[in-house]
Amino acid sequence: MDRALLHTAWRLADETMRPRAAExxxxxxxxxxxxxxxxxxxxxxxGLGIGPEYGGLGADEVTRHEFTEILxxxxxxxxxxxxxxxxxxxxxxEAANELLKRELLPVLAAGRLRCGIAxxxxxxxxxPPLRAEQAxxxxxxxxxxxxxxxxxLLDGFVLGAALDGGEHLFAYVDIARHRAALTASxxxxxxxxxxxxxxxxxxxxxxxxxxxxxxxxxxxxxGRDERRGLTxxxxxxxxxxxxxxxxxxxxxxxxxxxxxxGTAIALTLEIDQCRRAALTWNCECVGHPEYLTYxxxxxxxxxxxxxxAAHAAVVxxxxxxxxxxxxxxxxxxxxxxxxxxxxxxxxxxxxxDQLISPFFGL
Ligand SMILES: Cc1cc2nc3c(=O)[nH]c(=O)nc-3n(C[C@H](O)[C@H](O)[C@H](O)COP(=O)(O)OP(=O)(O)OC[C@H]3O[C@@H](n4cnc5c(N)ncnc54)[C@H](O)[C@@H]3O)c2cc1C
Numbered sequence: 001m002d003r004a005l006l007h008t009a010w011r012l013a014d015e016t017m018r019p020r021a022a023e024x025x026x027x028x029x030x031x032x033x034x035x036x037x038x039x040x041x042x043x044x045x046x047g048l049g050i051g052p053e054y055g056g057l058g059a060d061e062v063t064r065h066e067f068t069e070i071l072x073x074x075x076x077x078x079x080x081x082x083x084x085x086x087x088x089x090x091x092x093x094e095a096a097n098e099l100l101k102r103e104l105l106p107v108l109a110a111g112r113l114r115c116g117i118a119x120x121x122x123x124x125x126x127x128p129p130l131r132a133e134q135a136x137x138x139x140x141x142x143x144x145x146x147x148x149x150x151x152x153l154l155d156g157f158v159l160g161a162a163l164d165g166g167e168h169l170f171a172y173v174d175i176a177r178h179r180a181a182l183t184a185s186x187x188x189x190x191x192x193x194x195x196x197x198x199x200x201x202x203x204x205x206x207x208x209x210x211x212x213x214x215x216x217x218x219x220x221x222x223g224r225d226e227r228r229g230l231t232x233x234x235x236x237x238x239x240x241x242x243x244x245x246x247x248x249x250x251x252x253x254x255x256x257x258x259x260x261x262g263t264a265i266a267l268t269l270e271i272d273q274c275r276r277a278a279l280t281w282n283c284e285c286v287g288h289p290e291y292l293t294y295x296x297x298x299x300x301x302x303x304x305x306x307x308x309a310a311h312a313a314v315v316x317x318x319x320x321x322x323x324x325x326x327x328x329x330x331x332x333x334x335x336x337x338x339x340x341x342x343x344x345x346x347x348x349x350x351x352x353d354q355l356i357s358p359f360f361g362l
Pocket of ligand 1: 119120121148198340345
C-alpha cells in the first residue's frame, strides 16, 4: 500500500471534495465535479493503473481500492465519474496495440487526456445495440451507446461493439475527429449521479481506422473478464458505506445520541470484513473452485452493506434526512445506484439473494 499517495488522496477528499459534495450532487458536471477531476489529474491519480514505463504510478491493487473508497466516502458523483475514466484507461493499458499505448498512456497518466468507457451495450440481451462491420482500412459502426459518463469532459472513449461471427471489437474513439458520427442526447435526467453528465449516444457511420483498434476478442471473453474483476467494483459501495458509518459516529457525539456509536462500530466492522473478502477473492484466485461463490458474495455483500449503512443513517436522522441536501438521503441514493453499476446477471442474482428477508417463510 502506497501511504504517501493515499495521504494526498485523503487531503483532496477532506479539504476539497467533501465540503462541496452536496453542491456537486445537485449541480452539473461543470461545477465541483470538473474541479475535482482536474485536481485528481494534476495530482497524477489517473496514472494509478498505468505502469511507470508509460509515465504512470503503477499503484498496487490495495492502494487503488483504498483510493476509490476514500473518494466514494467524500463525494459519490466525483468518485463514480473518475472511476469511469479509470476504466477507460484500463482498457488502453490492456490493449495489444503498442503504438497507440505509447501515444495515449503518457497523456492519460498526466490527466491531460480524458478517456471514458462505453461497453454496457455488450451486456444487453437480444440484438446488439451497436454493431461493427469491416470496412476499407478499419471498421464501420452503427447503433446506440446506451450509457456513457462524463461526456462533456471527455476527449475520447473506449468503445465496445459487436462484430458478426460472435466477436467484440474494442477501439479508442477520438471525439473531435469523429464528432459528425456521434449524436449525444445531452445529460440524462437521473435521480442520482445526474452531475456525472451521463448521455446516450447515437452512432451513425462511425469509421474507426485500424490504428485505433485496441483489440478483437471472442464475445464470451467479456463475461470471463468481468468475472475476474468482480470484487474490484466493491470499492465504490464500500466507500459509500464508510461515509454512512462516519456520519453515524459524528451524530453519536451529540448529547443523548451516544447509543449510535454502537451502530457505527458494528457497521465499520462489517465494512472491514467485506473489504478483506473483496481483496482476498481478487482476480488471482479466479482458478480456485470456489472463486465465483466467494467473489459474488463479497461484491453483493458490499452492495447490500452500502444500502443498509445508508438506511441506518436515514433512520438515525429522522425526517430531516429527506431534505434535498441532507447527507443520509444522498448516501442512500448513491448506495441504490451502486446496486446496478457494472451489473451482470450473476451479480444481479447474487444481490437479490442477499436482499431476501431472513424472515421469509417463518
Ligand atoms: C448513471 C449511469 C451511468 C453509467 N455509465 C456508464 C458508462 O460510462 N459506461 C458504461 O459502459 N456503462 C455505463 N452505465 C451502465 C451500467 O454499468 C450497467 O451496465 C447498467 O446499469 C446495467 O443496466 P443496463 O441498462 O445496462 O442493463 P439491461 O440491459 O437493462 O439489463 C438489466 C440486467 O439484466 C441482466 N441481463 C441481461 N440479459 C439477461 C438474461 N438473458 N438473463 C438474465 N439477466 C440478464 C443484465 O446483465 C443486467 O444486469 C451507466 C449506468 C448508469 C445508470
